[in-house]
Amino acid sequence: MMRLLRIAAREYGAYVRTVGFWLSMLMMPVVGALAFGAPAYLERTSPLPTVAILDQSAGNFREPVARALQRATEGKPTAVVVSAKPDPARPLEAQVKAWMTDGFPRPGDPVLGAVAIIRGAGDAVTIDVWSNNLADRSLERRVSGAVADEMQTRRLATLGVDQASLKAAQALEPKVASFSPKAGGGGKVALRDRLPGIVGFAAAMLLWSMIFTGAGILLNSVIEEKSNRVLEVLLASASVPEIMFGKILGVAGVTLTVLAVWAGVGGSLLVAAQPAVAADVASVLMGKGLIFYFLFYLVGGYLMYAAIFTAIGSFCETTREAQTLLGPVMALLTIPVIFLTQAIRRPDSPMLEALSWFPPFTPFLMTARAASEPPLWQVLGTGTLMALTVALVVWVAGRAFRAGALSTGKIDLKGLIMRVRGGE
Numbered sequence: 001m002m003r004l005l006r007i008a009a010r011e012y013g014a015y016v017r018t019v020g021f022w023l024s025m026l027m028m029p030v031v032g033a034l035a036f037g038a039p040a041y042l043e044r045t046s047p048l049p050t051v052a053i054l055d056q057s058a059g060n061f062r063e064p065v066a067r068a069l070q071r072a073t074e075g076k077p078t079a080v081v082v083s084a085k086p087d088p089a090r091p092l093e094a095q096v097k098a099w100m101t102d103g104f105p106r107p108g109d110p111v112l113g114a115v116a117i118i119r120g121a122g123d124a125v126t127i128d129v130w131s132n133n134l135a136d137r138s139l140e141r142r143v144s145g146a147v148a149d150e151m152q153t154r155r156l157a158t159l160g161v162d163q164a165s166l167k168a169a170q171a172l173e174p175k176v177a178s179f180s181p182k183a184g185g186g187g188k189v190a191l192r193d194r195l196p197g198i199v200g201f202a203a204a205m206l207l208w209s210m211i212f213t214g215a216g217i218l219l220n221s222v223i224e225e226k227s228n229r230v231l232e233v234l235l236a237s238a239s240v241p242e243i244m245f246g247k248i249l250g251v252a253g254v255t256l257t258v259l260a261v262w263a264g265v266g267g268s269l270l271v272a273a274q275p276a277v278a279a280d281v282a283s284v285l286m287g288k289g290l291i292f293y294f295l296f297y298l299v300g301g302y303l304m305y306a307a308i309f310t311a312i313g314s315f316c317e318t319t320r321e322a323q324t325l326l327g328p329v330m331a332l333l334t335i336p337v338i339f340l341t342q343a344i345r346r347p348d349s350p351m352l353e354a355l356s357w358f359p360p361f362t363p364f365l366m367t368a369r370a371a372s373e374p375p376l377w378q379v380l381g382t383g384t385l386m387a388l389t390v391a392l393v394v395w396v397a398g399r400a401f402r403a404g405a406l407s408t409g410k411i412d413l414k415g416l417i418m419r420v421r422g423g424e
Contacts (some may be wrong), residue, residue, distance in 0.1 A: 044076065049139065054217045058121030116129050126142060203290075206298075219313040300390050304389065
């Protein structure tokens with residue numbers, strides 16, 4: 001036991017005592033904040049395109065389009081609208097191209113970013129949008145939307161319906177209240193009643209992230225120690241279960257350290273911003289015993305996949321060799337993620353119930369379904385099957401780990417099976 005703990009402490013310290021580990025961990029929330037905030041910031045600070053509207057239609061569409069483009073969104077207008085008077089003696093397309101590359105003929109006039117040409121009459125109105133930005137179609141949608149609104153307003157006016165009456169009719173809608181026999185407070189559904197499903201989904205994704213992150217660390221650690229012949233030295237001084245479980249426990253500690261810091265930061269922000277919601281989340285976790293469900297599936301799922309990745313790493317000299325064996329496992333890991341949202345919305349779906357009995361998917365799907373209180377026989381049955389599978393996987397992985405740690409060179413599938421069966 002002491003040797004196992006020493007190996008785990010060695011594995012844990014190899015990562016935690018480095019400056020790079022803490023820097024990378026602390027940078028993740030910053031990167032996440034940038035990922036959410038950068039698009040809005042860039043939208044607010046990007047220069048406005050200069051747009052000319054050429055109305056060659058039978059109706060006056062220039063004014064409503066100009067109002068739509070100059071209407072403030074996120075604190076500033078969408079575009080700067082300027083006037084353009086084309087020369088009737090020259091082809092219009094040639095003039096537009098010149099405006100968008102060389103600027104207007106008069107000195108000091110800006111180079112246009114876009115030109116909207118409106119043609120037609122009645123219901124047959126066409127719009128040609130010239131733009132220097134091929135990827136951004138927001139300007140095109142705003143122009144077409146403004147013209148469409150104006151066309152609809154005029155049609156309604158001919159039918160005797162004014163725009164104010166139409167908007168008032170469109171604003172009419174019933175007031176809907178959600179009720180459930182599972183909800184508290186007289187049966188009316190509130191955010192607190194929906195929190196178990198949200199928490200279950202978050203816990204399932206937490207487990208998936210822990211496995212995905214920890215597996216990469218564990219795999220690289222085993223491959224590095226095998227290539228340096230460190231594993232052979234460890235096998236001479238400790239048993240296979242001590243080494244394997246020590247490495248798994250150490251990497252689990254590294255991953256939990258990262259998650260604990262992130263959870264602490266996120267929880268502190270939630271308590272500061274929404275203390276009532278934070279209290280409801282804590283009540284959901286502790287009130288129905290969901291925390292114990294989550295811990296059970298977290299330990300079982302992590303142990304199962306960590307043993308698999310440890311065994312794979314013991315047979316590989318480089319990470320390139322590991323990619324071939326990792327392919328099926330990574331594909332297996334992506335399947336439950338596809339069904340996680342459905343596990344919240346339709347936890348009693350026959351397909352989800354069937355997939356929950358497949359041990360590689362059980363930790364994720366049952367974690368998400370636990371909040372909906374599935375039948376006890378399903379919880380006990382899937383949990384027992386997963387526990388037996390974990391025991392089998394750990395036993396096979398232990399034999400594979402010893403065989404792989406002592407192997408040299410490339411091993412084909414037949415040789416791999418023979419070594420695992422022989423345990424040498």
